[in-house]
Amino acid sequence: xxxxxxxxxxATFLPAAEVKPVKWSGTLxxxxxxxxxxxxxxxxxxxxxxxxxxxxxxxxEHTLWIxxxxxxxxxxEKLAFYQRELAPGxxxxxxxxxxxxxxxxxxxxxxxxxxxxxxxxxxxxxxxGVADKITVFAxxxxxxxxxxxxxxxxxxxxxxxxxxPDLWRLKDxxxxxxxxxxxxxxxxxxGHIAYAGHDMHGLRLGPDGRIYWTVGDKGGQVTSRExxxxxxxxxxxxxxxxxxGQGFEVFARGIRNTQEIAFDTFGNVFGVDNDGDQPKERExxxxxxxxxxxxxxNQHQYQKxxxxxxxxxxxxxxxxxxxxxxxxxxxxxYSDGPAGFLFEPGHALDGSLRGHFILDQFPNGxxxxxxxxxxxxxxxxxxxxxxxxxxxxxxxxWAPDGRAYFADWIGGYPLDGKGAIWRxxxxxxxxxxxxxxxxxxxxxxxxxxxxxxxxxxxxQRVRVNASLRLDRLGAWPELFAVARDPRQPLLAxxxxxWGWGMGLRHGKLADLRGVADLLGxxxxxxxxxxxxxxxxxxxxxxxxxxxxGEIDDLIxxxxxxxxxxxxxxxRIQAGLTxxxxxxxxxxxxxxxxxxxxxxxxxxxxxxxxxxxxxxxVGLAGTQTEAELLSLAxxxxxxxxxxxxxxxxRRRSPALAQLLASPHRDVLxxxxxxxxxxxxxPAAQExxxxxxxxxxxxxxxxxxxxxxxxxxxxxTPAAAARVLSWIQAQPxxxxxxxxxxxxxxxxPTPPRLDLVDGTARRYAERPLGPLGAAIGxxxxxxxxxxxxx
Numbered sequence: 001x002x003x004x005x006x007x008x009x010x011a012t013f014l015p016a017a018e019v020k021p022v023k024w025s026g027t028l029x030x031x032x033x034x035x036x037x038x039x040x041x042x043x044x045x046x047x048x049x050x051x052x053x054x055x056x057x058x059x060x061e062h063t064l065w066i067x068x069x070x071x072x073x074x075x076x077e078k079l080a081f082y083q084r085e086l087a088p089g090x091x092x093x094x095x096x097x098x099x100x101x102x103x104x105x106x107x108x109x110x111x112x113x114x115x116x117x118x119x120x121x122x123x124x125x126x127x128x129g130v131a132d133k134i135t136v137f138a139x140x141x142x143x144x145x146x147x148x149x150x151x152x153x154x155x156x157x158x159x160x161x162x163x164x165p166d167l168w169r170l171k172d173x174x175x176x177x178x179x180x181x182x183x184x185x186x187x188x189x190x191g192h193i194a195y196a197g198h199d200m201h202g203l204r205l206g207p208d209g210r211i212y213w214t215v216g217d218k219g220g221q222v223t224s225r226e227x228x229x230x231x232x233x234x235x236x237x238x239x240x241x242x243x244x245g246q247g248f249e250v251f252a253r254g255i256r257n258t259q260e261i262a263f264d265t266f267g268n269v270f271g272v273d274n275d276g277d278q279p280k281e282r283e284x285x286x287x288x289x290x291x292x293x294x295x296x297x298n299q300h301q302y303q304k305x306x307x308x309x310x311x312x313x314x315x316x317x318x319x320x321x322x323x324x325x326x327x328x329x330x331x332x333x334y335s336d337g338p339a340g341f342l343f344e345p346g347h348a349l350d351g352s353l354r355g356h357f358i359l360d361q362f363p364n365g366x367x368x369x370x371x372x373x374x375x376x377x378x379x380x381x382x383x384x385x386x387x388x389x390x391x392x393x394x395x396x397x398w399a400p401d402g403r404a405y406f407a408d409w410i411g412g413y414p415l416d417g418k419g420a421i422w423r424x425x426x427x428x429x430x431x432x433x434x435x436x437x438x439x440x441x442x443x444x445x446x447x448x449x450x451x452x453x454x455x456x457x458x459x460q461r462v463r464v465n466a467s468l469r470l471d472r473l474g475a476w477p478e479l480f481a482v483a484r485d486p487r488q489p490l491l492a493x494x495x496x497x498w499g500w501g502m503g504l505r506h507g508k509l510a511d512l513r514g515v516a517d518l519l520g521x522x523x524x525x526x527x528x529x530x531x532x533x534x535x536x537x538x539x540x541x542x543x544x545x546x547x548x549g550e551i552d553d554l555i556x557x558x559x560x561x562x563x564x565x566x567x568x569x570x571r572i573q574a575g576l577t578x579x580x581x582x583x584x585x586x587x588x589x590x591x592x593x594x595x596x597x598x599x600x601x602x603x604x605x606x607x608x609x610x611x612x613x614x615x616x617v618g619l620a621g622t623q624t625e626a627e628l629l630s631l632a633x634x635x636x637x638x639x640x641x642x643x644x645x646x647x648x649r650r651r652s653p654a655l656a657q658l659l660a661s662p663h664r665d666v667l668x669x670x671x672x673x674x675x676x677x678x679x680x681p682a683a684q685e686x687x688x689x690x691x692x693x694x695x696x697x698x699x700x701x702x703x704x705x706x707x708x709x710x711x712x713x714x715t716p717a718a719a720a721r722v723l724s725w726i727q728a729q730p731x732x733x734x735x736x737x738x739x740x741x742x743x744x745x746x747p748t749p750p751r752l753d754l755v756d757g758t759a760r761r762y763a764e765r766p767l768g769p770l771g772a773a774i775g776x777x778x779x780x781x782x783x784x785x786x787x788x
Contacts, residue, residue, distance in 0.1 A: 018352060018369065018387035021422040024405060026130040030120060033407035033419040035201065035340075035395030037154045040439050042400060044122040044421060045137060045159050046407060049148040052415055053097040055115040056147045056164070058196035061096025065193065067751040070299045071759030073233035074191045074221040075145045075165035082109040082144055109144050117141040117149035117163055119170070121177055122421065131421070138170050138179040147190055151213055151395070153203035155243060156442045162200035162213055164190030169243075185245040188222035189215050191233050192298055195257075197413075198236070201395070202260040202341075207267045207464050207495070208533075209471065209502050210247070212240045214271070216257040217298040224248040234298040234677070234758070238269065238288055247505075254294035254327065260395065261288070262343040262357055264372065265460060266494065266525060267532070268379075272338035272359055273330075278305055281315050283338055284330030287378050289610055290576055291617050295327040297677065299757030307757060308676070312701060318609045322701050325669055326616075326645055328609050331372075332381050337362045340396030340406050344426055345460035347402050347434045351427030353387070358404065360393035363412055367393060377568035377611040391422060398461065399423070400438035402430035434459040442468060452478060455499075456492030463491060467499030476503040483526070484518055494529050501533030511548040512537075512555060519558035524567045531562060531570075535577040539587030546588075556583050556591035563597050563618075571600075572614030579621030595623055595631055595643070602638035606665075612645075619646035629654045632666060641665040648673030656683035659690050664697045671702035675709055676756045688713050691721045700734055707735065708755045711742045714765050719746050719774050743774065 024044075035047045053061070059069055065085070072078050086098075086109035093107065094100065100107045101114035121137040124130060137159065141149055147164030154160075158169040159179065167186045170179035189200050198216030206212045219233040225246055236255035241248040251269070258271035269288040275281045276296070286294060295314035300307040313320035318329045340360035348354040356369045370384040393406040408420040437454065438461060440446070446469060454466035470479055482488050482496035503509045518530055537551045546552040560583070562574035575598065584592020598615045605611055619628065619642060629652075631643035644666045647655050651673065658670040674683045688709040690698070698706070707725065710718035726739050742754075749762050 017389070018385075019367070019404075019424040019426070021388060021391060021406075021424045022129075023420055024124075024129070024131055024423040025122060025134075025421040026132060028122065028131055028134045028420075029417075030122070030134065030407070030419040030421055031118075031417045032409065032415050033120075033395070033421065034148065034150045034409075035152045035203070036397050036405055036407045036421055037152045037159070037203070038397060038399040038405070039154045040400060040441050042124065042439075044131065044399075044405070045152050045154055046120045046122060046421065047149040047152040047161060047395075048118045048120055048419070049150070050115040050415065051117060051142065051146065051148050053196045054099070054101065054415075055112050055142060056196060056199070057098060057112070057193050058096070059193045060195065061098070062193070066302055067759055069193045070234075070302065070752060070757070071761075072191045072193075073219070073231075075188065078145050078191055078193065082112065086112075112144040112146075113142050115142060117146070119149065119152060119159065119161060119179070135177050137172070137177065138182070141166075141168075145190065147199040147218070148197075150197075150199040150201035151203040153205065153211070153213075155205050155211070158243070160185070160203050160211060162203060162215075164200050164215070164218060167200070167211075167213065167241075167245075183245075185211075186222060186224075186239075186241055186248050189220040190218040191221060192218040194218045194298055195301070198257045202258065202271075204261055204263070205464070206240065207263055207460070207467075208498050208505075209243075209464075209468055210240045211243055212238060212251065212261060212269075214238050214255070214258045214261060217255070217296060217301075219298060220250075222248060235296060236273075238271070251290055252288040252292045252294070254292070254296050255286070255288075256296040258286070259339045260341040262341045263460075264343055264357075265346070265355070265491065267498070267529070270341075270343075270357065270372065270379075272335050272341060274338060275315065276300055276307075276309060278310055281310065282333035283335040284315060285332045285334045285381060286330050287328070287610060289328060289572070289613055291579070292328040292610075292613055293326060294330075295324065297757065299752065299759070302752065303757045306754075308755070319607075322699075324672055325606070325609075325612065325641065325665060326648060326672065328613050331379055334381065334384070335359065335361055335368070336364050336366075339394040342396045342398065342404060343460075345398070347430045347459035347461070348427035349429040349431060349458075353426050356383070358387070358396070360396055360406055362392055362394050362409065365390050365392050367391075374569070377572060377608040388424075393422070400435055402426070402434055431457070431459055431462075433457060434462050437462050437465055442472070448473060448475060448478070451475075452482060455482060455495045456489040460491075463495040464498075467495045467502070471499050471502040474503075474508070476500050476509055479503075480514060483530075484514060484521075486522070490523065490525060493523075493526055497526070497529045497533055501536060504533055505536040507538070507549070509549050512551065516554045516558045519555070519562070524565065524570050527562060527565075528569055528573045531559065531573040531577045534559065535580040537581065539581055539583065541587060551581065551583075551588070553588055553591045556581075556588045559583070560591065560593040560597060563593065564600075568608060568611045572611050575614035575616070575618030577618075579617035579619075582621045584622045585624075593618075593622055595619060595627060595639075598642070599639060602636065602642060606638045606641055612642075616642060616645045616649060619643065620649040625650070625652055625654055628652070629657060632658055633661070637663040637665065641669060644669045644673075651678075651680050653680055653682035655680055656686040659686055660695050662695070662697055664699055667695060667697055668699050668702050671705050675705040677758060684709055685713065688718055688721070691725050694725075704735055704738065705755055707739055707742055708753070711745060711749055711754070712760070712762075714746060714749065714762060716772065719743065720776075722746075723774050746774075 088108040101111040119138040122131040123133045141163035151162035171181040200215040202214035217236040237253040238251040257274040261271045300309040312322040339362040367388040372379040392409040396406040410418040479496045479500040540546040
């Protein structure tokens with residue numbers, strides 16, 4: 001009786017659930033659902049997987065492949081690896097979840113194509129509030145390198161689906177409930193096997209009219225339709241493109257496995273990322289700025305506590321010891337298995353969840369809510385609480401009826417063929433106009449005047465819908481007129497700017513009259529949003545004057561002037577816009593901002609991670625290499641560090657000239673940039689050489705990399721440098737054990753790098769010269785007795 005009484009006592013102190021989910025799928029079974037979306041008519045489209053671990057392998061079941069897997073950089077390389085390692089007859093028996101699925105008598109790469117993914121369509125045919133019909137809308141997505149169907153989004157008649165290596169869009173053209181049209185939107189994602197579940201997911205319509213989504217740390221190597229190459233093979237990222245696939249970009253990178261992102265009222269992007277499963281490490285709530293790097297790399301998983309991620313506290317909020325200044329750290333360490341993520345868009349007319357973020361956590365079955373408040377250059381979490389518990393919720397979505405819906409995996413991680421879709425009311429009363437507008441296809445006509453009025457509607461989804469419709473009507477002059485009118489509600493002006501920005505981005509504006517004046521608006525937020533959309537504008541080429549519709553010197557000068565704002569948010573966006581436009585580098589040379597314009601109090605600015613990022617992007621995009629190098633070699637430590645970070649962003653060989661700097665942060669960031677990941681090959685010999693006479697300001701984090709660079713070089717001179725360093729150290733030197741290990745490994749370096757974890761291959765190293773170099777230094781040193 002005592003345990004039962006204890007449980008009853010505990011129950012009396014549990015908070016009442018703020019939301020009460022209803023099983024919208026009713027008696028229908030929705031097999032292993034990952035995500036859900038809704039069309040204007042209230043039909044649901046659910047991504048469902050059968051491939052998890054059986055067709056989309058998990059490296060934890062194939063650990064001998066880890067070094068090879070870390071070295072892969074594209075789906076094509078992964079396919080070649082599978083066809084080599086899983087050639088028919090090579091594997092004598094199944095391993096883990098890999099079996100002879102197709103029953104052809106051989107466990108081989110062809111078995112990876114046996115299981116197919118499905119997109120189900122669920123309909124409430126009798127409109128009683130419960131779905132009563134389920135059909136297969138599409139199936140397939142089962143190439144040998146296909147991941148799982150982990151993301152789905154309905155937009156404008158198309159159903160978008162993420163299934164590594166591809167983003168697809170599907171359409172039912174004849175109304176029979178089955179997709180006949182299948183278009184490839186983007187491809188090249190997921191070069192690694194990595195962990196199951198680290199897939200491509202999180203499809204969202206952004207307030208700027210673009211499709212956003214995330215990929216886990218299986219990475220990508222993508223060539224856009226315009227021919228731009230994006231190489232991010234070892235990290236997760238937030239991605240975006242136009243609905244037809246044009247204009248693909250990596251928005252933010254360095255994430256591990258963010259399932260879904262959410263946009264707040266002002267278009268800021270947030271996500272909650274999963275942790276790396278290390279002792280004391282926690283998941284992370286992230287504010288994701290354009291061009292930012294959150295620090296995670298796929299190989300950190302296998303280095304465990306020896307990774308940069310753990311040693312240098314990259315998983316912690318800003319200010320942690322040894323944390324790189326090139327990353328944007330988390331707002332907070334928070335959550336346990338973050339999955340579905342939503343922002344309440346403002347359609348709630350009462351209740352306690354208006355303006356809240358809502359997060360599903362898998363597999364603990366908790367649903368949390370919280371708000372984010374601006375503070376300094378970032379945000380802080382407030383009002384965190386659990387609003388429901390007991391369901392294994394994952395992907396989340398809003399429907400036109402104003403309710404939130406989520407997919408229920410039912411049970412733990414293994415596939416079991418079960419699942420459901422639940423809904424819950426966010427408030428007792430929601431705005432009826434939302435359901436009216438969101439139940440209409442985008443092709444359905446609405447009066448222009450009504451659409452302009454809807455730009456100020458309380459529901460963000462309605463405001464976005466109105467701006468999309470007005471863009472399609474070519475109503476950019478009217479949109480800009482709303483944006484310029486200070487009598488209009490702030491949100492109406494912002495969404496008008498976003499709609500006008502669609503025209504700017506697509507090159508459809510006849511002129512930019514009034515833009516320079518609007519950059520003097522009293523509202524900081526209006527200037528922030530105008531700066532954001534101007535980043536999509538066009539500069540005149542260097543060889544000619546500005547044409548109508550291009551950014552001119554007057555606008556550029558007004559953009560530069562925003563750097564003087566006292567609001568960090570304005571300064572962040574000014575830096576990002578200047579860096580994206582490359583004013584002074586790619587055009588408008590007379591408007592190039594001086595480096596001094598970026599700083600107010602550089603030492604304070606440097607400690608603000610999101611402001612720091614914006615300013616570094618601006619410096620990297622507008623200053624010449626010579627100007628940045630001069631600043632980096634200057635006496636002012638903070639300004640020198642900013643310039644170093646800008647050179648690092650450009651992967652400049654000039655970083656080699658900073659390896660004798662008296663400034664600790666300059667040394668740290670220069671060394672990191674030269675050494676880590678792809679690094680700066682032209683500067684790596686100079687990095688190795690500093691071990692012979694390390695600068696007095698050289699931090700341990702930088703010295704570790706300098707020593708390691710000698711192992712990578714593998715020459716007798718490099719070995720002699722490491723030995724000389726060892727001889728000069730007291731027995732208590734922090735890096736002495738690591739340096740001794742390096743010497744032992746000189747003849748045969750490990751496939752996975754000791755510091756950054758990258759996969760490397762080395763030419764054969766003759767033992768004679770290495771042994772001679774080391775023996776000449778100290779023949780009696782036991783760790784140095786290498787056969788000669």
